[in-house]
Amino acid sequence: MSKNQKYKAAENRYEKMNYRRTGNSGLLLPELSLGLWHNFGAKDDFENSRDLIKCAFDNGITHFDLANNYGPPPGSAEKTFGKILKKDFKKYRDEMIISNKAGYTMWPGPYGDFGSKKYLVASLDQSLHRMGLEYVDIFYHHRPDYDTPLEETMSTLDLMVRQGKALYVGLSNYQPKEAEKAFKILKDLGTPCLIHQPRYSLFDRWVENGLLDLLEKQKVGAICFSPLAQGMLTDKYLKGLPKNSRALNDSPFLNKETVLEMMPKIIALNEIAKNRNQTLAQMAISWILKDDRITSVLIGASKTSQILDSVKAIENVVFSEEELKKIDVVLR
Numbered sequence: 550m551s552k553n554q555k556y557k558a559a560e561n562r563y564e565k566m567n568y569r570r571t572g573n574s575g576l577l578l579p580e581l582s583l584g585l586w587h588n589f590g591a592k593d594d595f596e597n598s599r600d601l602i603k604c605a606f607d608n609g610i611t612h613f614d615l616a617n618n619y620g621p622p623p624g625s626a627e628k629t630f631g632k633i634l635k636k637d638f639k640k641y642r643d644e645m646i647i648s649n650k651a652g653y654t655m656w657p658g659p660y661g662d663f664g665s666k667k668y669l670v671a672s673l674d675q676s677l678h679r680m681g682l683e684y685v686d687i688f689y690h691h692r693p694d695y696d697t698p699l700e701e702t703m704s705t706l707d708l709m710v711r712q713g714k715a716l717y718v719g720l721s722n723y724q725p726k727e728a729e730k731a732f733k734i735l736k737d738l739g740t741p742c743l744i745h746q747p748r749y750s751l752f753d754r755w756v757e758n759g760l761l762d763l764l765e766k767q768k769v770g771a772i773c774f775s776p777l778a779q780g781m782l783t784d785k786y787l788k789g790l791p792k793n794s795r796a797l798n799d800s801p802f803l804n805k806e807t808v809l810e811m812m813p814k815i816i817a818l819n820e821i822a823k824n825r826n827q828t829l830a831q832m833a834i835s836w837i838l839k840d841d842r843i844t845s846v847l848i849g850a851s852k853t854s855q856i857l858d859s860v861k862a863i864e865n866v867v868f869s870e871e872e873l874k875k876i877d878v879v880l881r
């Protein structure tokens with residue numbers, strides 16, 4: 550499609566995706582959601598970013614995840630997304646779930662970080678302005694702040710809902726103990742926590758030690774980020790380190806050394822995936838989706854071909870005992 554042609558979403562998009570209920574709420578989320586942490590910054594190719602959003606939406610991915618600091622520079626992913634919404638998605642706003650977060654460093658001085666009411670209120674106002682939106686569907690506190698009273702942070706989330714700037718609220722990167730306290734405060738305020746956003750992948754299974762049990766017990770949804778361990782759980786590094794990959798792009802979050810260290814496990818997991826007739830990316834995603842405590846898997850992508858590969862994960866989310874054992878042996 551040429552860049553000046555009017556975008557019309559694929560008519561069969563909802564047949565291509567499954568939707569799961571988020572905790573105890575009325576909200577259904579797609580089994581795969583798309584995050585804008587990478588590939589939507591000021592220096593990224595705008596037409597590619599635009600194609601990624603269209604490709605996701607055409608495949609039933611209705612949920613797009615942002616944060617104030619996504620870019621680089623911080624704030625630029627929101628601007629890119631706002632531009633795409635304005636150009637292509639005006640009439641689809643009510644078919645989209647857009648989330649945003651604050652909690653990491655956003656601007657200098659004592660009011661641009663962590664979890665004070667001062668920071669969170671200003672940050673959401675700025676984010677709405679950059680995206681050209683009146684409200685977000687989900688607003689998260691991005692990480693716990695041990696110096697601000699939890700009551701202050703949670704009552705700010707409640708305030709945002711009451712002001713109509715967010716429909717639902719969530720927490721990210723909270724450990725089970727602090728999450729449980731926060732859930733109680735939010736419930737008492739009348740704004741129950743919708744969803745928790747932790748990191749979870751074959752390579753990082755910390756949520757299995759209590760968090761997922763807590764979410765199930767409290768009927769809070771779970772959306773897992775970095776399910777592909779930022780690209781390591783795909784076939785992209787099997788033949789070496791491609792240019793334009795996150796590991797070779799000066800990312801502070803993934804480097805060549807980590808990829809090389811994990812390579813024996815990546816090769817062994819790829820063999821298991823092949824026997825399931827899946828790519829490694831598909832298996833890594835379906836391995837998370839096999840657990841019905843999970844609401845959605847939050848992927849990233851630099852190319853539309855990656856989205857098209859990853860969405861096929863939903864076709865096979867059942868694992869035999871033998872497959873699970875083999876995977877555990879590799880990961881040991």
Ligand SMILES: NC(=O)c1ccc[n+]([C@@H]2O[C@H](COP(=O)([O-])OP(=O)(O)OC[C@H]3O[C@@H](n4cnc5c(N)ncnc54)[C@H](OP(=O)(O)O)[C@@H]3O)[C@@H](O)[C@H]2O)c1
Nearest residue numbers: 584585586774775776777778779780783794795849851855
């Ligand atoms: N709450 C938090 O603290 C937090 C933290 C991190 C992320 N997140 C959220 O989670 C989202 C996803 O995180 P992530 O980007 O780390 O997720 P990821 O899905 O683990 O990694 C995405 C990267 O993997 C590669 N990739 C994806 N699909 C592929 C495929 N099918 N075949 C080959 N390579 C593939 C691409 O790497 P290349 O770019 O190298 O091509 C892509 O950029 C973020 O955008 C953000 O919304 C939240």
